Amino acid sequence: MMSKAIRIHAVGGPEVMKWEQVPTPQPGPAEALIHHEAVGLNYIDVYFRTGLYKTQLPAILGMEGAGVVVAVGDEVQNVSPGDRVAYAGGPLGAYATERVINAERLIKLPDSIDFTDAAAMMLQGMTAQYLLHRTFKVQAGQTILVHAAAGGVGLILCQWASYLGVNVIGVVSTPEKAAIAAANGAKHTIVGYTGLAAEVKRITGGAMVPVVYDSVGRDTFNTSLDCLAPLGMMVSYGNASGPVPPFDISVLSNKGSLFLTRPGFATYTSNRADMLACSTSLFAAVAKGIVKIQVNQTFPLEHAAAAHEALEARKTTGSTVLLP
Numbered sequence: 001m002m003s004k005a006i007r008i009h010a011v012g013g014p015e016v017m018k019w020e021q022v023p024t025p026q027p028g029p030a031e032a033l034i035h036h037e038a039v040g041l042n043y044i045d046v047y048f049r050t051g052l053y054k055t056q057l058p059a060i061l062g063m064e065g066a067g068v069v070v071a072v073g074d075e076v077q078n079v080s081p082g083d084r085v086a087y088a089g090g091p092l093g094a095y096a097t098e099r100v101i102n103a104e105r106l107i108k109l110p111d112s113i114d115f116t117d118a119a120a121m122m123l124q125g126m127t128a129q130y131l132l133h134r135t136f137k138v139q140a141g142q143t144i145l146v147h148a149a150a151g152g153v154g155l156i157l158c159q160w161a162s163y164l165g166v167n168v169i170g171v172v173s174t175p176e177k178a179a180i181a182a183a184n185g186a187k188h189t190i191v192g193y194t195g196l197a198a199e200v201k202r203i204t205g206g207a208m209v210p211v212v213y214d215s216v217g218r219d220t221f222n223t224s225l226d227c228l229a230p231l232g233m234m235v236s237y238g239n240a241s242g243p244v245p246p247f248d249i250s251v252l253s254n255k256g257s258l259f260l261t262r263p264g265f266a267t268y269t270s271n272r273a274d275m276l277a278c279s280t281s282l283f284a285a286v287a288k289g290i291v292k293i294q295v296n297q298t299f300p301l302e303h304a305a306a307a308h309e310a311l312e313a314r315k316t317t318g319s320t321v322l323l324p
């Protein structure tokens, strides 16, 4: 049997992504074969495509998908053929009509969640979940700073934090994105990074913020530190503008005994119990309407290169799904 997949044979621009016929893999004893109905687009896919994050080549990109179980290995107990499932996280291989994956990584989908929403929410939504509840546990009444607030993770952070009684200052690049962030719960919005700390000072009456969720990386790292209150927490969880260069830790002391963490999805979902706790919390937030997943763009999986171009050009808002 054959499948179709977006494969890269070299790292580089979107043009390295090729729509190819590949043999449909057979599940090993602990694995399930899934037919994808929808595949999530995430910024991490760009990092693997450009070579910022390393993988063996050739590689099928993608870390998130939703679909139906086609077959399972002998040892698999948690899912059966016909089950509706979704997953997020490594190993790579989601940009394909079919894939195999360790069945322990699969989460059964509630009937209320369709495949497109599932593919959009698993990685971005579980990330927002752990950032707000584990990395830095936000509390009602706090004012926090969220970069790329109209993006995939950003819109979920805005909605969830505002439900928790937190005042979100959302940073975005255009007035249109500011309006979207505001409509999704950001109490304040700031367009651009110039004068960011001064604006945060004005909004917070000089107090500054206890946490910054910074997914932009190189362009915002230093400015973000300047927005923190003493003992504040810098959560540097992405590098959309490029990786943060090597850093002198004495700066943390000078700027107010700050905390710095660089969290990764893999750590927070490394065991099944943590992964299920995180996904259960997300599904509950979606079921209660606390978080509405905004799939603002879809592309045929075959045209994943166009989706990457749009994401890197900052032309997307909310989540983007690739349809096989």
Ligand code: NDP
Pocket: 041, 042, 043, 044, 123, 124, 127, 148, 149, 150, 151, 152, 153, 154, 171, 172, 173, 174, 177, 215, 216, 219, 237, 238, 239, 240, 241, 242, 263, 264, 265, 266, 311, 312, 313, 314, 315, 316, 317, 318
């Ligand atoms: P987004 O939808 O947020 O897209 C990226 C956004 O980053 C853009 O829309 C843009 O918003 C902003 N941005 C700022 N500077 C640049 C730049 N130079 N080039 C491109 N974009 C830029 O993507 P995702 O929701 O998929 O991911 C958001 C971030 O979260 C990424 O950095 C990703 O790596 C990270 N992430 C981290 C995880 C973890 O566990 N550590 C897990 C999941 C995601 P604007 O135009 O408003 O500036």
